Amino acid sequence: MNREDVMSIAAAIESMKPEFTRLSDSIWDFAELKFEEQRSSGLLAKALEDNDFSVRRGVAGMDTAFIGESGSGKPVIAFLGEFDALASMSQAAGIAEAKPLVEGASGHGCGHNLLGVGSLMAAIALARHLKANNLPGTVRYYGCPGEEGGSGKTFMVRAGLFDDVDTALTWHPAPFNGVRSTNNLAVLEYFYRFKGVAAHAANAAHLGRSALDAVELMNVGVNFLREHMPQDCRVHYAITDAGGRAANVVQANAEVLYLIRAPEMPQALDLATRVEKVARGAAMMTETEVEIVFDTASTNLLPNITLETAMHENMVALGPIAFDEADIAFARSIQETFSQEAIKSSIRLYQMKRDVFSNANVDGSSPLHLGLREFEGHSHFRAGSTDVGDVSWVTPTAQCWAPAWAIGTNPHTWQVVAQGKSPIAHKAMAHAAKTLATTGLSLMTSPDLLAAARAEWLEKTDGKSYVCPIPADVTPGSHPHGRPVR
Known part of the structure; x- marks a missing residue:
C-alpha cells in the first residue's frame, strides 16, 4: 500500500x-x-x-x-x-x-x-x-x-x-x-457447588456434613495435581460461596470457581476431567454432593x-x-x-x-x-x-x-x-x-x-474443524442457574 x-x-x-x-x-x-x-x-x-x-x-x-x-x-x-x-x-x-x-x-x-x-x-x-x-x-x-x-x-x-x-x-x-x-491458552470455567448438611458445630457436629470442608479438600487436591500437569497449563480458583459467616454452623453449601487453561482445547478438556475427579473425591471424603456447572470457555x-x-x-x-x-x-x-x-x-x-x-x-x-x-x-x-x-x-x-x-x-x-x-x-x-x-x-x-x-x-x-467449547444449550451469562455438565 x-x-x-x-x-x-x-x-x-x-x-x-x-x-x-x-x-x-x-x-x-x-x-x-x-x-x-x-x-x-x-x-x-x-x-x-x-x-x-x-x-x-x-x-x-x-x-x-x-x-x-x-x-x-x-x-x-x-x-x-x-x-x-x-x-x-x-x-x-x-x-x-x-x-x-x-x-x-x-x-x-x-x-x-x-x-x-x-x-x-x-x-x-x-x-x-x-x-x-x-x-x-x-x-x-x-x-x-x-x-x-x-x-x-x-x-x-x-x-x-x-x-x-x-x-x-x-x-x-x-x-x-x-x-x-x-x-494464548484455551480456558474452561466451571463452578463446583457442594451441598452438605447443616448442624450445630459444637454439640452436634457429628450430624453435619461440611460443604466448605469439601471445597477446601478440593483445593488441596488440585494443588497436588499441579505438579503432574503439563508445564504450560494453568489452574486458578476463587471461593465464590464459603457457606456463610457463622463459624458455629456446619456449612451446608459452598462453591468454588475454577479456570482451567492449557495450550490447546483438547488438553484443557483432559485437565478438566482430572479436576472433576478431585472434586468428586472431595465430595466422597466429606459425604457431600457436588454439582459441576459449566460457565464459559474460550479456545486457544x-x-x-x-x-x-x-x-x-x-x-x-x-x-x-x-x-x-x-x-x-x-x-x-x-x-x-x-x-x-x-x-x-x-x-x-x-x-x-x-x-x-x-x-x-x-x-x-x-x-x-x-x-x-x-x-x-x-x-x-x-x-x-x-x-x-x-x-x-x-x-x-x-x-x-x-x-x-x-x-x-x-x-x-x-x-x-x-x-x-x-x-x-x-x-x-x-x-x-x-x-x-x-x-x-x-x-x-x-x-x-x-x-x-x-x-x-x-x-x-491442518484440517481440524473448529468445535465450539460452549455447549449449544448454554446461554450467555447463565450462572448461577447454569446446567450441570455431568
Whole structure:
C-alpha cells in the first residue's frame, strides 16, 4: 500500500479523534459489566448508524451484541470491539494513587473503553476511504460484549456470525507499541457447588456434613495435581460461596470457581476431567454432593504471521506516537507506583528486545514506549486467554498493541483505570485505529495478501474443524442457574 493512502487514513482518524475520545470517556464512566453494557453498546451502535453503517442489534442471543456493516461484496474485513468493565475496579482517573470513585464499584481495568472505540474508528475510517475511492468490499464492526469472563465472541462464533469473514483485526491497550505474536491458552470455567448438611458445630457436629470442608479438600487436591500437569497449563480458583459467616454452623453449601487453561482445547478438556475427579473425591471424603456447572470457555489463539507482518509494516509507515512532556510526566508518576521488578517483568512479558525506530534495546528508561517493538516473525507463549481465539479458528485473525499505559502496568489493576482517560490513552487509541484501518486497506487492495493469510490459516488448522467449547444449550451469562455438565 502506498504512503499516500496511509497518511490519508491517518489524517482522517486524527480529525475523528475529539469526537471519539468523548465516546471512549463516556464508556469509561459507565464501566458496565459483562452482558450489562446497555449504554456502552448503545453509544457504539449509534455511532455506526450516524456514519451510514447498517446495524443488527441483539445478535447471538446477547442483548448488548451487535454488528455494523458498510459496503458490499468481497472481501469482508471484520474489526472486533470490546466494551465491558471489571468488577471492583473503581478508580479515579488521572491520578497516581489508588482511590476508588465508589468503593466496590466496577471500572475499566483492561482498557476496553479504548479497545472498542479504537476498532470503531478504524472501521469507520476504512469504510469512508472505500466509498470515496469507489473500492469494493465489506467493512464490519463486531460489538462483542462480555470478554471478561463471558466469552461473548465465542457465542458469536457459535452462531455463525463470522462464517463469511475473510479476516478479523483487533488490538489491545498495553505498555508497548507494536505487534507481538502470541499463543494464548484455551480456558474452561466451571463452578463446583457442594451441598452438605447443616448442624450445630459444637454439640452436634457429628450430624453435619461440611460443604466448605469439601471445597477446601478440593483445593488441596488440585494443588497436588499441579505438579503432574503439563508445564504450560494453568489452574486458578476463587471461593465464590464459603457457606456463610457463622463459624458455629456446619456449612451446608459452598462453591468454588475454577479456570482451567492449557495450550490447546483438547488438553484443557483432559485437565478438566482430572479436576472433576478431585472434586468428586472431595465430595466422597466429606459425604457431600457436588454439582459441576459449566460457565464459559474460550479456545486457544491461532496467530497469523502473514497478517501480523502486514500490520507491523503499516505501523512502521505510521511512525511513532507523538507523546509530549506532560504525557511522560504522568506516565512517570504512574510508574513510581511499581517496583523495579514489575517494570522489568513488563518488558519481559511483551518480549521487548529492540526498537525499530531507535534500533536500541528497550530498557524501561523512559516511562512510556516512544517507539515500535521489533517484530520477530514468530510467536511467543502467553499464559492469558481471550475469546479472540475462537474467532481465529474460523477466520485468519491478527491484533496489535498500542502504548496506552506506562511501562510496568499490568492489566486488571487500578493503574489501568487511572490511565484510561489520559491523553496518553487517547493517542494510543487513535494510533491503533490507524494501524487497523491501514491493515484493512492492505487486505482490501491485495488479493495476494488475503490468499497468503488464508493459506497460513489452513496450514495451522491442518484440517481440524473448529468445535465450539460452549455447549449449544448454554446461554450467555447463565450462572448461577447454569446446567450441570455431568
